[in-house]
Structures are given as structure tokens and as C-alpha cells.
Amino acid sequence: MEILQLENITKSFFQKIAVDDVSLSLKEGEIFGLLGPNGAGKTTLIRIINRIVTPEKGIVRFKGDMMTGKSLAQIGYLPEERGLYKTMTVYDQAMFLGRLRRMSKSDVNSSLNFWLDKFEIGSWKNKRIEELSKGMAQKVQFICAILHQPNLLILDEPFSGFDPVNVELIQNELISMKNDGKTILLSSHNMKSVEDICDRAALIHQSKKILDGQVVDIREERKDGRFAIKFKGNMLGFANALWAGFELVEHIEHGNNRHTAYVKLRGENTFQDLLKVLLGQIEIESAWEVLPSMQQIFIDLVKRTA
Amino acid sequence: MRISWLVAQRELLERIKTRSFISMAIVGPLLVLLITYILFVLGGNDKSNWKVLIADPANIMEAKILANNNGSISYDFANNYVQLEEFENGKRFQKYDVLIEVNEKILINKTAYLFYREKPNFSTSMTMQFQLERRLEEVLAERFTKMTVQDYRRIKQPLTVGFRNLYDPKNESTTLDSWVGFFFGGLILFFILLFGMTILRSVSSEKSNRIVEVLLASVKPRQLMLGKIAGIGIAAIIQLGLWIIIVSFGLFVIRETLFPDMLDASKWDVAKMAKEVQNMTFQQQLNRSYGYNSFVELIYDRIQFDNMLFYFLIFLVAGYIFYGTFFAALGATSGSENDGQQFIIPIVLLLLIALWAGYYVLNNPESSLSFWFSMLPFTSPMVCMVKLAQGYNPGEGYQLFVSFGILVISSLLTLRIAGRLYTNGILQFGHRLRLNQFVKWLRNG
Numbered sequence: 001m002e003i004l005q006l007e008n009i010t011k012s013f014f015q016k017i018a019v020d021d022v023s024l025s026l027k028e029g030e031i032f033g034l035l036g037p038n039g040a041g042k043t044t045l046i047r048i049i050n051r052i053v054t055p056e057k058g059i060v061r062f063k064g065d066m067m068t069g070k071s072l073a074q075i076g077y078l079p080e081e082r083g084l085y086k087t088m089t090v091y092d093q094a095m096f097l098g099r100l101r102r103m104s105k106s107d108v109n110s111s112l113n114f115w116l117d118k119f120e121i122g123s124w125k126n127k128r129i130e131e132l133s134k135g136m137a138q139k140v141q142f143i144c145a146i147l148h149q150p151n152l153l154i155l156d157e158p159f160s161g162f163d164p165v166n167v168e169l170i171q172n173e174l175i176s177m178k179n180d181g182k183t184i185l186l187s188s189h190n191m192k193s194v195e196d197i198c199d200r201a202a203l204i205h206q207s208k209k210i211l212d213g214q215v216v217d218i219r220e221e222r223k224d225g226r227f228a229i230k231f232k233g234n235m236l237g238f239a240n241a242l243w244a245g246f247e248l249v250e251h252i253e254h255g256n257n258r259h260t261a262y263v264k265l266r267g268e269n270t271f272q273d274l275l276k277v278l279l280g281q282i283e284i285e286s287a288w289e290v291l292p293s294m295q296q297i298f299i300d301l302v303k304r305t306a
Numbered sequence: 307m308r309i310s311w312l313v314a315q316r317e318l319l320e321r322i323k324t325r326s327f328i329s330m331a332i333v334g335p336l337l338v339l340l341i342t343y344i345l346f347v348l349g350g351n352d353k354s355n356w357k358v359l360i361a362d363p364a365n366i367m368e369a370k371i372l373a374n375n376n377g378s379i380s381y382d383f384a385n386n387y388v389q390l391e392e393f394e395n396g397k398r399f400q401k402y403d404v405l406i407e408v409n410e411k412i413l414i415n416k417t418a419y420l421f422y423r424e425k426p427n428f429s430t431s432m433t434m435q436f437q438l439e440r441r442l443e444e445v446l447a448e449r450f451t452k453m454t455v456q457d458y459r460r461i462k463q464p465l466t467v468g469f470r471n472l473y474d475p476k477n478e479s480t481t482l483d484s485w486v487g488f489f490f491g492g493l494i495l496f497f498i499l500l501f502g503m504t505i506l507r508s509v510s511s512e513k514s515n516r517i518v519e520v521l522l523a524s525v526k527p528r529q530l531m532l533g534k535i536a537g538i539g540i541a542a543i544i545q546l547g548l549w550i551i552i553v554s555f556g557l558f559v560i561r562e563t564l565f566p567d568m569l570d571a572s573k574w575d576v577a578k579m580a581k582e583v584q585n586m587t588f589q590q591q592l593n594r595s596y597g598y599n600s601f602v603e604l605i606y607d608r609i610q611f612d613n614m615l616f617y618f619l620i621f622l623v624a625g626y627i628f629y630g631t632f633f634a635a636l637g638a639t640s641g642s643e644n645d646g647q648q649f650i651i652p653i654v655l656l657l658l659i660a661l662w663a664g665y666y667v668l669n670n671p672e673s674s675l676s677f678w679f680s681m682l683p684f685t686s687p688m689v690c691m692v693k694l695a696q697g698y699n700p701g702e703g704y705q706l707f708v709s710f711g712i713l714v715i716s717s718l719l720t721l722r723i724a725g726r727l728y729t730n731g732i733l734q735f736g737h738r739l740r741l742n743q744f745v746k747w748l749r750n751g
Contacts, residue, residue: 014746050523052733069526077523083516087320099312100524144520 002064003028003152003183004049009058011044018044019055020207026152026185031178033194033201033215034187035294037302040204042187043080046156049185050077062152073102076150080157080187082141086130090116090140093129094147101148108147115143119169135166142170146177153177154185159193171197191295195219203298205305211297219291222300226290227271230260233282241281245269262290309525313533314540317508321541331545335552343560354378356430359402360438361388364410371441379433390421406438413446484668487695490614491664491688493546494622495657498687501542501626502633502653508534509637509732518732527729531638532721535630542626543619617694620710625687628717629653631724639731639747656684664688671696680709683716723748 004026011019019041026032036042047053049060051072062071084093091112098108116122119139129137138161146153153174159167167190174184175197188194194201195215203211211218226249231238238261239248246269250262263274271289278284292300321327356379360367369383382402387409393399405421412418418438426434447458509531512518521530636649663685667676671693679689686709698705730747 047519047733052519052522072524075523077520079516079519079523081516081519083518083520085320085517086515096312096316097520097524100309100521141520 001028002026003062004185005059005061005064006045006049007059007061009045009048009055009060011041011048011053011055017207019048019204021057022204022207022209023058024202024209024212026183027200028151028183029178029181030199031174031184031186031197033198034185034204035189035191035194035201035298036187036204041207042204043156045204046077046079046154046185046187049154050075073148074151076145076148076153078141078145078153078155078158080160084129084137084141084144087128089126089128090132091125093140094144097144098147103148111147111149112143115147119143134161135163138162139166142173150182152183152185154187156187157189158186159188159190167193191293191298195294201294203301205302210301210305215294218297219294222292222297223290224292225264226262227265227274228260228262228288228290229274229278229282229284230258230286231278231282231284232258235259235261237281238278241277243277246274246277258285310529310533310536313521313525313530314537317534317537318540321504321538322544327541327545331548332552334545335549335556338549338553339556339560342557355380356404356426356434357382357402358404358406358434359384359388359393359399360406360408361386362408363387364408366408366410366412366445367441368445371437379430379437381437393421404434406434408438408442412442484671484692484696486614487692488664488668490618490695491691492661494618494625494687494691495661497542497546497622498626498629499654499657501538502629503650504538504541505535505630505633506637506650508538509634509728510640513638513640513732522732527638527732528721528725530732531631531634531725531728535627535634539623539626539630543622546622614694617706617710618691621687621690621713624710624713624717625683628683628687628713628720629657631717631720635724635727635731638728639734639744641734660685660688664692667692667696677705680705681712683713686710686713 002025004024006022006024009019009022010017022041022045024032024045034042034045044053048055049067051067051069060067062068062074065071085096088096094112095105095108098111099105103111112125113122116125121136121139124132124136124140129140132140142158145155155174158170162170171193174186178184186194186198198215200213201211201215201218202209202213213221229238234257235251235253238259242248242263245266247264247266248261249264252260254260265271265274271287275284275287358379358381360371360381361384362369363384363386365385367383369385371381388399388405388407390405393402393405399405403423404426407419407421420431420434443458447453451458512521518530525533632653636653640649663679666673667679667689670676676689676693679685680693690706690709694706727744727747731743
């Protein structure tokens with residue numbers, strides 16, 4: 001079932017179009033990546049979903065009904081430009097933001113304790129934000145965004161400023177939330193994260209949506225028939241083993257007689273045929289079909305439409 | 307409403323927990339008390355001898371004034387009308403510094419006029435007024451009631467003394483009561499500026515630390531603005547309440563300890579006084595005591611506090627909302643915390659104009675400009691306090707309600723306009739604020 005539907009959303013600021021006729025839909029229990037270069041209109045779109053900005057045209061539906069102020073109680077939002085009240089304690093901050101999300105005091109309390117324990121930061125509860133490091137404050141921000149157990153969580157650049165350990169921590173948490181049936185809308189420049197955790201993605205460029213679909217499908221559709229073989233042995237031996245049915249397109253030497261070679265198939269040949277001709281000639285360490293990275297697809301598309 | 311209240315609670319708690327709030331609540335009123343004390347201790351004697359002529363053609367006062375004359379003011383009585391010109395130029399009047407006119411109308415309108423050649427200082431003015439009023443109380447109690455003076459004092463109407471320059475007698479009265487109004491109006495402007503700046507700082511700091519976008523996902527910009535203005539406003543009222551309590555209590559303590567009411571006959575120890583009466587320090591103390599106690603009496607008895615405080619509070623609230631919206635809109639539209647500074651100047655200028663308008667009305671209560679000042683929402687919180695203290699002319703009392711009505715409607719209007727600026731400006735960061743942006747954001751509903 002679709003939890004969020006955007007239909008033909010258009011918004012401009014002082015005659016400058018920020019979002020141009022964008023339609024999207026998010027299914028329950030998926031992680032959706034919203035991609036796009038800076039200034040493409042992603043943040044405006046997210047603000048429209050959160051009812052911070054009103055669109056000139058178009059409809060936003062939440063669980064099939066028109067989005068209202070009450071729907072916001074089921075949405076969690078972590079904006080790109082985020083902050084906290086520096087002089088408030090973690091507890092007071094969470095209590096204030098939770099109460100704004102229509103939670104009762106006892107619910108805020110128990111939910112906060114749960115998350116603080118889960119992130120093993122229970123001792124921070126009565127610390128003022130100004131006493132915490134940037135990374136610590138970001139964890140608190142994340143907790144404040146999910147405190148009310150939202151059905152839809154919107155994260156704008158959630159990994160910016162996090163160290164790799166915390167990126168993994170947040171990623172794991174998002175996957176766990178998805179497994180619990182929550183939906184996550186993720187706007188990010190971190191393409192690796194999008195590849196790793198997003199089920200579907202859309203690309204916004206110059207205020208328009210130019211791509212939308214399953215991440216796997218997007219990458220599958222753009223593959224160019226290349227396969228990679230990582231092996232130990234002689235490169236000449238590898239090249240000789242290939243016959244007319246295969247084309248060596250790229251080669252990377254790693255040293256210590258180790259190489260990665262990129263090969264295209266010709267005619268009716270398959271990946272299995274390639275492996276068959278190589279077996280016995282070289283020592284294959286790994287082999288895989290090369291799919292374009294989301295980063296590559298992103299750059300190609302943006303350049304093409306520029 | 308619930309959401310705005312949550313925002314207001316947060317603001318309130320944040321304000322009252324700060325050291326500056328607590329120190330302002332204690333140091334502020336203590337400073338007022340200290341200044342009051344210094345005014346009476348140091349400002350006691352600008353001229354050692356004041357000769358006062360009381361023109362009393364109806365012989366109301368029977369040529370008597372408080373039995374224990376304190377030495378620095380001496381009174382003579384004339385049982386005929388004394389023309390001002392005659393008093394000004396007549397040789398036999400040259401020895402007098404002050405003429406007090408007491409005619410038969412005083413029994414009805416409770417108003418006496420005091421003409422001075424050289425303006426007596428505050429303490430001396432108060433002493434003259436105090437002595438005159440005490441004598442009149444005796445006369446009135448004796449003539450018209452069967453009460454003791456003490457009982458009569460409880461039910462009497464206060465006496466108004468118009469202090470006028472002999473050389474400019476047409477000048478409108480700037481009685482002490484009007485100054486009380488000016489003080490109250492000034493207090494409103496002071497609190498508007500103080501807490502208006504707090505609104506500005508609070509909004510711009512929410513912008514600069516970017517919490518605002520998190521809030522806007524659950525709160526509408528107008529709700530946020532309203533909650534902020536309300537929370538800071540409640541903090542202002544708490545601060546003001548503390549000021550009133552501490553100042554009132556302080557004045558009482560000063561009266562009871564530093565300036566005991568020596569004029570209260572029930573407290574006189576005749577034997578002790580006989581010894582001390584020769585002593586100059588005692589004379590000086592007595593003199594100060596006169597002045598101080600009349601001042602305290604003015605604060606406690608003469609001002610109709612229930613009335614004055616009620617209007618003071620409603621004009622403070624409406625005036626604060628009116629100006630507070632400007633500060634909130636300015637905070638929301640500025641690109642950085644320091645960006646709004648230059649745009650504070652017009653608001654401060656408006657507040658200064660309001661202060662000047664209060665002074666103008668103090669001196670020209672009947673002018674048409676005074677009327678318009680009392681109607682304009684920018685100046686009415688100040689001016690209406692002065693006019694209220696001066697007293698509205700019979701049949702013109704409705705003007706106070708019209709002024710308040712205009713102020714409330716204007717506040718609602720500015721709330722609407724500021725709400726629009728707030729909504730459009732709150733998520734704009736890092737720009738330099740320009741006037742044309744205001745216009746753009748105002749148009750973009």
C-alpha cells in the first residue's frame with residue numbers, strides 16, 4: 001500500500017521554479033532515495049511533504065487521504081540544516097519536541113529511555129546540548145526525529161557530518177525500522193548509502209523528476225555488458241585465453257601478479273562461457289557482472305540534461 | 307492553541323532560568339529604591355528658606371497650617387485675593403517665593419494652585435503639598451463631618467495641587483499625578499524594548515542554530531511566533547510583578563525604618579521631641595521625612611492603583627503584542643543574528659517618539675496633537691497612561707476605550723502582517739536583509 005503520494009507538485013519562489021510538476025509515490029515498508037544535485041528542489045519537495053511550504057499546484061496524500069496537520073504526527077523529519085536548543089538538556093529537548101508531536105509525557109519518557117539505551121548513551125540524558133560533541137548532538141537529533149515512532153521518516157542528508165561508525169549505526173537502524181514496516185524517505189548525496197539501503201530512488205534535476213524506479217532496476221537498465229574478473233596470474237595468459245567471443249576493455253594491475261580485467265561479451269556468449277575459457281589459465285579470485293554505480297548514473301544523467 | 311502554549315512554556319522556562327532574568331528582577335527594583343532614597347537624602351534642600359503666602363480669602367484654613375512647622379518653609383496668610391501680577395511685581399510680595407491660592411472652590415474641586423518664582427525641588431514641593439493637604443483635612447473633617455481627622459483621611463478625596471510657574475501661569479499643569487502616569491507609560495516602553503529585544507534574539511538564534519526547521523515540521527510559523535511572543539510576554543509580566551512587589555515592599559520598609567512618620571501625632575513622644583527639636587539633624591530628618599512620606603503616600607494612597615494597574619496591564623499587553631510582532635518579524639527575516647541590528651533603529655525611534663509624546667501630553671494635555679497621540683497605536687500605550695493619570699475630562703472617558711480598541715485592532719493587524727513576514731522569512735538563511743525583501747515577502751501570501 002502507498003503511504004505517500006505526491007501528484008504534480010509545483011512550487012516557485014518569486015518567479016523562480018523550485019519544483020516543477022513532480023509526482024512520486026512511496027510504498028509502506030520501503031526505503032526511498034531522493035537524489036539530485038544541490039539546488040535541484042529536493043529540500044523544497046521535502047518541506048512541501050512536511051507542510052512547511054505550501055505548493056502552488058498538486059496534491060499530497062498520506063495513506064490515501066489528503067495530507068493534513070494531523071498526519072504530521074505520523075511523520076518524523078530530520079532536516080539537512082538541523083539544530084537543537086544549546087542550553088536545554090537532552091531530556092528537556094526530547095520532551096519539548098515529543099510534546100509538539102502530540103506525544104504524552106510518559107510516552108516521551110519511555111521512548112527516550114528506549115532509544116538512549118539502544119544507542120548506549122543513557123548517561124547523556126541530563127546533559128545540555130552545548131556539552132555534547134557534534135556527533136553526539138547528531139545522535140540526539142536522530143532520536144528526536146524518531147521518538148514518536150513515525151510511520152514515515154524523512155531524512156534530508158542524514159549522513160552528513162557523521163563518522164563512518166555512526167553512518168553504519170544509522171544505516172542499520174534505518175534497515176531495522178524498514179523491517180518493522182516503517183517507510184523512509186532519504187535525501188542524500190551519499191550514493192553508496194543509496195545503493196546499499198534504498199529499495200527505490202528518484203532523481204530530481206533542475207526542479208523536474210528525471211528518473212524514478214527500483215535501485216536494482218535502474219542499475220540493471222544501464223549496464224553495458226561488462227564483467228569483471230579478479231585473478232592471480234599472467235595478464236598475457238588471460239588475454240590469450242580470450243578468443244573472438246570476448247573483448248578485453250579495461251585492465252587494472254594491483255601488483256603481486258594480481259589483476260582485475262573488464263571484459264565484454266560478444267555474440268551469444270554468456271558469463272559462464274567466459275569463466276569456462278579462463279578456468280585453468282589463471283587463478284580466479286572473484287568474478288562479477290559490472291553494474292553502473294548510482295553515482296555514475298547520477299553524473300551521466302545530470303550531465304546529459306545540463 | 308495547545309502547540310502555541312507548549313512553545314510559550316518553553317520560552318518562559320528558558321527566560322526565567324537565566325541569570326540575567328533573576329538579576330534584573332532583583333537588581334532593577336533595588337536600583338529604583340536606591341535612586342528614590344538618594345533623591346530624598348541628597349535632594350532635600352536646594353534652598354534653605356521658602357516663604358510661602360497662602361491667599362485664602364474665604365479664610366478656609368483659618369490662618370493655620372501644620373503646628374510643627376519644620377523651619378525651611380514658613381507660611382503667611384492673606385485673607386484677600388492676590389492677583390498674580392500684583393504678586394509678581396508688588397513690593398510687599400517680593401519676599402515670598404511661592405503663592406498658594408486657596409479659594410472656596412477647593413471644598414468642591416479639591417484643587418489648589420501653587421505659583422512659584424523659582425521651582426521648588428521635588429522634596430520641597432511634596433512637603434508643601436503635604437502640609438496644605440493635612441490642614442485642609444482638619445478643616446474639612448471639622449466642618450463637614452463628625453469624624454476624627456484620622457477617620458476622615460481614610461475616606462477623603464485627594465487634593466490636587468497644580469504647580470505653575472508664576473511667570474508662565476497659563477502653562478498647563480504638570481502635577482505629580484501626571485508624572486506617575488508618565489512613569490507607568492515609560493515602564494511600558496521600557497518593558498516593550500527589553501522584551502522585544504528578547505523576542506528578536508530568540509527568533510534569530512532559533513534561525514541561526516537551525517532548530518527552526520525541526521519545529522516547523524510540527525508547528526505553523528504563526529503558532530511559533532504567537533507562542534514565542536506569549537512566553538516572553540509572560541516572563542515580562544512576572545518580571546514586572548516582582549518589580550512591583552519588591553519596590554512596594556522596599557518603599558514600606560524605607561518608610562518604617564529610615565523615614566518614620568514623624569508627623570503622625572500618635573507616634574510623638576513629647577518629652578523626647580522637646581530635647582531633639584533644637585537639634586539640626588532632627589530638623590533635617592523631619593524635613594526629609596515630610597517629603598518622603600508624602601511621596602509614599604502618593605504611591606500608596608493617591609494613585610488609584612486598582613484602576614491604574616488594570617489599564618497599565620492591558621495597555622502593556624496590547625502594546626507589547628503590537629511592538630513584539632515587529633521584533634518577531636525582524637528576527638525571522640534577518641539573514642543572521644547580527645543582520646537585524648540596523649533595522650532595530652526605526653523601532654527604537656518609534657519608542658522614543660512615544661516617550662516624547664508622553665512628555666508632550668504631560669505638558670499639553672488639552673492640545674489636539676495630544677488627542678491624536680492617544681489614538682495612534684505607536685504612542686497610545688505611553689500617552690494613555692499620562693492621560694489616565696491626568697484624568698479624562700468629563701464626557702471624554704470613552705477616549706480611553708477608543709484608544710485601547712485601536713491598539714488591539716492594530717495589534718491583530720500587525721500580528722497578521724508579521725505572521726506573513728515570519729512565514730516567508732523564517733527559512734531564508736545567510737542573506738543580507740534589505741527593504742525590498744520585506745516588500746517581496748509581504749506580497750507573497
